[in-house]
Amino acid sequence: MNKQNKTEHLGVAGNKNIHQDWRVASLILVHLYIIIHLLLWYVFDLQWWGKTAMMGIPSLLAGHINAAAVMVVLIFGSILFYGRGFCGWACHMRGVVELSDWLLRKLGIPKYKALAKNNTLINTRYRWLFRIGAIYILTIGVIVYWVRNKYNFYIDMKSPVPMADLPGYNNLLFNEQSPINLALHVNGFSYVDFMYGLSGFVFIWFVMGVVFNYFYGQGAFCRILCPYAVLLTPLMNLNPLQKKxxxxxxxxxxxxxxxxxxxxxxxxxxxxxxxxxxxxxxxxxxxxxxxxxxxxxxxxxxxxxxxxxxxxxxxxxxxxxxxxxHLQIPEEKIGPVTDFFSFVFALFAGSLFSILGGFWFYVGAIFGFIGFRKAASLFVAASVEKG
Ligand code: SF4
Ligand code: SF4
Ligand code: SF4
Known part of the structure; x- marks a missing residue:
């Protein structure tokens, strides 16, 4: 494989790819870390340190200083000095988004090939509202739950178990109301249960990565919907010595x-x-x-x-x-009013799906977003034809 091909999935046209090799290695290592952590915790019952993920935000909101909360504080601190290096090098979701991009390019789907050829990134006017709405919906339940129930501050790096700070957690992979679930404790699940839960998770990632990329170009999740970007970007450009x-x-x-x-x-x-x-x-x-x-x-x-x-x-x-x-182009036939209401509809659909558990929010929001906009485009096209 020559260097050009190696970096093809990352959109790099130059001849050097040294950073991309290291970055891909880093994103793979993050996933290996997650797998090892889950195996140690759930299969071998070795519970040395707790979850380390953006789920530390619910933990912080609940007043629990655990491993995830510490990680979130470290990420925020790192932005002051290094910018959003976490996003490019250590966010597991970025790995999923880039793997989806690679997959779509390899499949050679003509529509995606056309987008990728010119690095066309479809964007929207109100994405900030979308992101803010997403973080609001994902956190408001946690805040209300912990304020109403047992808001208590404690420090414990081993506790609680991953996802336990989300309302509806009952030793299950998703919210207890979700029809697709997995019991999360040693000896609590068979391989069939495991495959069932894993399929649910892979489906969510597929929608967040492959489906969203397919319609809006590479990195759509990071550019349009990621709620954490709302928390990360205000920390950019605060420190005059920040690396840029x-x-x-x-x-x-x-x-x-x-x-x-x-x-x-x-x-x-x-x-x-x-x-x-x-x-x-x-x-x-x-x-x-x-x-x-x-x-x-x-x-x-x-x-x-x-x-x-x-x-x-x-x-x-x-x-x-x-x-x-401009590199980021607005979607054809979508005017500002339709654009705005697509967010409102997507957030509504996301809220409905989030009853099944936090991550299902993204499935609802993405399908709502795409569905509303496609329907609006078809409606406009039909009206123009009639007129
Ligand atoms: S425009 Fe960009 S790629 Fe071209 S010389 Fe300047 S920095 Fe390098
Ligand atoms: S924008 Fe969000 S999903 Fe993308 S890399 Fe950053 S934190 Fe991860
Ligand atoms: S400007 Fe930032 S995000 Fe864009 S290619 Fe350079 S490092 Fe990556």
Whole structure:
């Protein structure tokens, strides 16, 4: 496999892929860690340390300082110094999103191939409302539950067991009301139960990764829906010494970096307008831009940028106002009103599904979002045809 093919799934067109090899290794290690942790905890009954995941947010809300809560605090702290490196290198969901992207490219589905070819990322005007709505729905139940029941502060790195801070947890994989479930304790499940629960989880990931990517381009979950982005992005750009993607040599303005950013950041524009730095809060430090730049112009550093010596052609500051220049394009035939109501409908559908357990929220929200928008597009197309 040549280097070009190796990095194909990551959208990298340049010749270097050193960062991507390390990053893929890191994302695989995160999943190995999760598997080993679950096996130790549930199969071998070795409960040394508790859950380490974004589920630490429910724990923090419940006043429980456990391993997950500590991890969340460390992630937040790391952003002040390194930016959202956690997202690019250690978030297991990012691994799922990128694996889905790789799978869709390998399958060669024409629609996805067309999106991937030009790094087309479909986006929406009100995604911030969507993300805020998602974090509200995912946490409000926890807050109400713990305030009403037994809000108590304690510190214990081993306790509680994974997911126990979510209301409706009853030693089950999903909420106790979910029809698809799995008893989570040693000797509590057969292999059939295990496969049943695992299938439910794989289905949720499939919807969050493959289905969402298929309709909205690579990394759709991170760009449009991830509720944790709401908590992570305000911490970006607070520390003037925070490491950022920075121009460390003269830039030719070729835009290879921009065309390879999976988050749709116009890197070339950012370093042109913001003192040689990428200040966009959506940067997940994946380093695709570094790898794509044949001239080695970019580095992740807290040091000031090198001044541009050869003047670059004037660069438009608001490329999103020009459809042909912006990397993230709005969906065809979706106007602002439909756009807004698609969020409302998606959040409603997500809320209904979340009765089955937190993760089912995403299935409901994604199907609601896609379904509403597709129906609206068909309706508009039919009206135009009639008119
Ligand atoms: S945006 Fe969300 S899902 Fe994506 S990498 Fe960051 S925390 Fe993970
Ligand atoms: S940073 Fe590199 S890839 Fe990006 S526009 Fe400049 S020379 Fe091209
Ligand atoms: S700006 Fe560079 S490091 Fe940041 S998300 Fe885009 S490609 Fe990745």
């Amino acid at each position: 993607i920075t121009r460390v040599a003269d830039c030719t303005g070729c835009r290879k970096c921009s065309n390879n950013c999976p988050q749709g950041i116009d890197v070339s524009r950012e370093i042109y307008h913001f003192n040689g730095k990428v200040i966009n809060r959506e940067c997940i430090k994946c380093y695709n831009c570094l790898d794509a730049c044949d001239d080695g112009v970019l580095e992740d550093t807290g040091k000031p940028a090198i001044p541009q010596v050869i003047p670059r052609k004037e660069y438009i500051k608001t490329p999103w106002l020009s459809e042909t220049k």
